Amino acid sequence: MKIGEITQTLAEFAPPAFQESYDNIGLLVGNAQLACTGVLCTLDVTGAVIQEAIERRCNLVVTHHPVIFKGLQKITGSNDSERAIILAIQKNIAIYAIHTNIDNVLHGVNGILARKLGLIKTQVLLPKANTLCKLHTFAPTAYAEKIKNALFEAGAGKIGAYSECSFSTSGTGTFKAGAxxxxxxxxxxxxxxxxxxxxxVIFPAVLQQGIVAALLQAHPYEEVAYDIVPLLNTFHQVGSGITGQMPHPTEETAFLEKLKHELKAPVIKHTRLLGKPIQKVAICGGAGSFLIPQAIASGADIFITADVKYHEFFEVNDALILADVGHWESEQFTIELLEAVLQTKFPTFAVLKSKVSTNPIHYF
Structure with a gap:
């Protein structure tokens, strides 16, 4: 099993095209062509995590937060991140980051937190723009069903919870074959x-290459006519944050107790309670205060996120409860998610969760 085969599975789960422009994801250290001896999943890369990878015989570390984020001008071992990079290179350990791209998929970082809280009917809070396209193609009538099946198999034709969606019209095509x-x-x-x-058919833009390849493979014509049109439609499977419903309205303090218990959070900072039950919940793991307006507009009763600044707490103006649970606390289940994704694909391969707590914040 090559390192590149492992990372390709992660790229299929959370396509790199879904990352934010400021991010730095993918293979940051190492050679994708090397054989993989084991995978260690972590939230952050520290010297202790790399040492753990060495001891547990894993030569691939999959991390949520990129150890190389801002531009590095030198790596001299002046801080823990630099020392971790040096040790990884010395011991031939690859580091792969999967950050805002796994934040931006419905089944990613926010999705697993929603499942921990028992939320249902989840959807993206702020859908990402320019993520959908439409394919028009023209097929001889006898081959239309075969071509549609090939497009569906490649991932086209999904709208919400519906699959194999398409529209067909009959007509007459003309052409004159050259010599x-x-x-x-x-x-x-x-x-x-x-x-x-x-x-x-509609399809996610990130699947374009595979969908066109499937079309050309299934189509009988030597030259296949097709158009691809970018759409402005909202794609509720990709974007920042999510919303979901509690199965039953829950009293505010009971909900906060549940939140604190599930996250094992020592403290939750929040705005004042409003005296009404929690039904609709908005979530953004990590620093999500930029989504406060969208959380309010969604009609959520509470917005769960982290890294909220003092003055940002005023922005909610009693429209909902704003709860800051801590950055590490809100994203801790990403390790479990990464392990599950890889273990499902490679059930007999060594995929391990890091035992090192990388949370830099302590409470007295």
């Missing part, structure tokens, strides 16, 4: 009329 062509139907040098179906 050096090998037409599937028709005669070289003569205009040919063919009964065809126009097939339309």
């Amino acid at each position: 050096e062509t090998h037409p599937f139907v028709g005669t070289i040098g003569q205009r040919h009329l063919e009964a065809e179906e126009k097939i339309e």
Whole structure:
């Protein structure tokens, strides 16, 4: 098993195209072509985590937070991050970061926190723009079903909880084959009329390469006519934060107790209680105060996030409860998520969760 095969699985789960512009994800240290001896999943890369990887014979560390984030001008071992990088290179340990791309998928960082809290009917709070396209193609009538099946198999035609969505119209296609062509139907040098179906399907933009490849593979024509059109439609599977519903309205203090228990949080900072039950919940793991307006607009009763500044607590103006649970606390289950993704794909391979707590914050 090569390191690149492991990281490709992670890229399929949370496509790199979904990362934010400021982020630095992917293989940060190491060679993707090396054989992988084991994977260690962590929230952060520290010297202690790299030492753990050495002791547990893992030559790939998968981290949520990139150890190389801002531009590095030198690596001299002047801090723990630099020392971790040096040790990883010395011991031939690869480091792969999966950060805002796994934040931005519905089943990612926020999704696992929502499941821990028992939320249902989850959807993205702030959908990411420019994530959908539409494919138009034209197929001989007898091959239309085969082509649709190939497109569906490649990931096209999903709208919300529905799959295999498409639209077809019948018409007549015309073409004249040139002297050096090998037409599937028709005669070289003569205009040919063919009964065809126009097939339309929506697909996530990140799947374009595979969908076009599937189309060309399934289509009988030597030259396949197709159009790809970017859409402004909202794609509720990709974006920042999520919302979900509690199965039953829950009294505020009972909900906060549940939140504190599930996160094993020593303290939760929050705005004043409003005296009404919690039904709709908004979540953004990590620093999510930029989503306060969207959380309010969604009608959420509480917004759970971290790294909220003093003056940002005033912004909610009693529209909801704003709860700061701590950065590490809000993202801790990412380690469990990464392990589950890789263990499902590689059930007989060594995929381990780090035992090192990388939370830099302590409470007295």
